[in-house]
Amino acid sequence: MKNNCEIYTVSKSSNLEAGDNNRDGVSKEGVSEFVGVNDNVINDVVVIDDVAEPPVPGAIRITLQAPSGNISVPSYCSGGSLGCTFWGANEIQYPNDGAGFAFFTTRAYAAKYSPPASCNFLNVSNPNDECFFNQKTANTTEILPKSYIGGIEDYTMMIEHSIRGKATSIAIRNGLLDGQLLSSDRKTVVETFTNASRTAKDPNADGDIISIRQMLQAANANLDALSTAPGASDGETYRSSGIVIVVVIEYKNVAFxxxxxxxxxxxxxxxxxxxxxxxxxxxxxxxxxxxxxxxxxxxxxxxxxxxxxxx
Structure with a gap:
């Protein structure tokens, strides 16, 4: 099994949640990670057919955990245009079930939008009514200024995945497999996974544990590098704009x-x-x-x- 990381594009994401008669807006940018499965058992050669084949049967789940020790204040939290806020793993990851993909927040902004007098944002019969919610004209109370998430690189993620046979329906999970996390050059080994290494990190863990820093290293990505996103501002970094990392899981058993x-x-x-x-x-x-x-x-x-x- 080999995990290969490649950068595909840059993404921005936002989430807006409605309250009783107010709106709490939470804007998030961060690292989006998509995990795909590819079974490759023909002498390390990827075969592309004209006829699309059904996906490999299996399942993937990603969870995030905060560092066990104290989180140090990174240098990017001071001296720049934005400060930092420190969140727990449940606040950083969205959605928190991580089924097939995960979104990790690196920058956030939160505000509360109050309706005008005698208005209800949730009960508007006409889109031209003054009570219709408009983020630009609504009364805004800032809850959290634009801030980076401090120490995000030190958080650890656990990737659990399993694969099921097409003919026999026999399934096996990655906790029983040896594997490697490879860099985007498909040669450099960033991390090796064995039963011994998993036990040393966490004997109760069911998956492969790596830090956000290791994932970025494998993808040859730096959150403080200038963003190449089409919508990025001049001088904006990936920590601000967000980045997408695609992880390809390859199962290889040629020898056996x-x-x-x-x-x-x-x-x-x-x-x-x-x-x-x-x-x-x-x-x-x-x-x-x-x-x-x-x-x-x-x-x-x-x-x-x-x-x-x-x-």
Whole structure:
């Protein structure tokens, strides 16, 4: 199994939540991470077919955890145009279930928008009514000024993934597999995952644990580098604009493919509940040419044997 990281594009995201009769606006920019699965078992060669194949059956989940020790105040929190705020893991990650992708906040802004007198933002019958919510004209109370999330690089993420066989439906999770986190050059090893390394980090962990810093390193990305996003301002960094990192998980078992196939065949023929059905499906009993199998007919007899059109 190899995890390869590549930068694809830059993304901005915002989330607006409505209260009873006020609106609390929370704008977030950050690291969006998408994880895809690719099973590659043909001598490390990626084969692209004209006909699209169904996705590899499996599941992925990503969770975030704050550092166990004290978080130091990074240098970017002082001396720049924005200060820092320090959030917990649940506030940084959105959505917090992390099924297939995760969004980690690196910059945030929060404000409360109050309606004019006798207005209700949630009960407007006409979009031209003065009570219709307009972020630019609404009464605004700033809750959190534009701020960076302090120490985001030191937070750790756990990636849990599993893959299921297409023929047998046998599933296996990454906690039972050895693997590596590779850099975007597909050569440099950033982190190695084994049962021993997982136990050393956290014996109760079910997945591969890496820091945001390691993920950025693998993607050859720096949040303080100038952003190349089309909508980025002059001098704006990725920490402000946000960045998207795509992680490709490759499952490789070339060395043991024949052995694994033989073991699965043995299990399906003799031990699994559907063994009788599977035996009838894959084994054909032939009754012809029994004399040949016993060696009772020599080559001359076969040569002189009359064909079906001769008497």
């Amino acid at each position: 493919k024949k052995v694994a196939t033989a073991i699965v065949e043995l299990l399906m023929l003799h031990f699994l509940p559907e063994k009788d059905h599977y035996s009838h499906a894959v084994i054909e009993h032939t009754h012809d040419f029994e004399d040949l199998r016993r060696g009772l007919v020599n080559k001359e007899d076969i040569k002189n044997r009359p064909g079906p059109d001769t008497e």
